[in-house]
Amino acid sequence: MTWMKEVIGTEKAIIAMCHLLPLPGDPYFDKEKGMDYVVEMARKDLHALQDGGVDAVMFSNEFSLPYLTDVKTETVAAMARIIGELMSDIKIPFGVNVLWDAKKSLDLAAATGASFVREIFTGVYASDFGTWDTNVGETIRHQYRIGAENVKLLFNIVPEAAKYLADRDIESIAKSTVFNNRPDALCVSGLTAGAQTDAQLLKKVKEVVPDTVVLANTGVRLSNLEEQLSIADGAVTGTTFKYDGKFENHVDVKRVKEFMDKVKQFRS
Template structure:
């Protein structure tokens, strides 16, 4: 049994993204609509995701484009306010992701009680956001210092819009990341949000680290659920839950429900025969 069952309540878990609108200080923040609009958009998406049956949610400043790797205080403060105001309505386990700043993600998790964070914790990358460096040893020490040792760490080892600076194959990255850092999960991504995670890449990573949770991080759709979940231990899902499957749109509850119905059917089919029999007898 993986920690997904313990923390989220199921294997093959679906972590749904609750994308936040641009926040104060972001280039596309709408000062006329203000934070009230950002909060209500987040609330509408959260409730649609929960009613649709997702296993967990992850709050992310997705529309803070273009992203920073040293995120400013006003971004974290705005995210903390939104999650704080929604706390009474959150009915599933939740995580946070402050794009793209590992320490700030942990700060937000500690402040809000999030169960997990997803980030770029290790490696050096050439990216759309410039040279993307990390200091995983310092970040993990920071995690301990702020009392967030319980927070599960989801390591994105194939960052979107970035490439490892050294010429290293994915097998080497997966093995060394697990050996050196003991991540709670590895996230394998496509090029951008909504781009399907390469199935062969997932297989290669999982083969190298069979005892580590591996998540498909982008591009899960209703038509590739079986293909992706037959390899991955779960998935982070955002774009396909939106109206018309478009990244910038609001969440479509009907799309969420149809997707999750298919996931639950897949999980039921994948259960060991003994477990199914026990359920029927009860």
């Protein structure tokens, strides 16, 4: 039995993304509508995801485009306010992701009581956001310093819009990440949010680290969920739950229900 059963309540769990609108300090923040509007839209999406039957939810500043790798304080403060205001509405386990800053994600988890964090914890990348470096030793020490040692760490080992600087295959990355860092899960992604995760890639990762939870991190949808979940231990899902399956839209509860009905069928 994996930790997912204990923390989320089921194996083959579906972690749904609650994408927050642009926040103060972000280029596309709507100053006229302000933070109250951001909170209300997050509430709307959260209810749609929960009513649709997802197993867990993860809050992320998905619309803070273009992303920073050293996130500003105002972003974390805004996210903490949103989650704080939604606390009485949250009925399922939740996690957080402050894109793309592992330490700030942990700070937010510690402040809100999140059960898990997804981030790029390891590696050096050439990316759309410049050269992207990490310091996992410092990040994990920070986790313990702030009392967040029980927060589960979901290591994204195929960052979207980025490529490992060293020429390493996915198997050796997965193996050494698990050996050196003891992640709670490895996330395997497509190129961007909503892009399908390559099933062969998933399979390679799961085969070399059979005892580690492996999640399909992008692009799981009705048409491929059986294939993806037959390999992966669960999925992180966002775009497919939105109206017309479009990244920029809000969550459509009908799409969520249809997807989760098929997942429940698959699990049984």
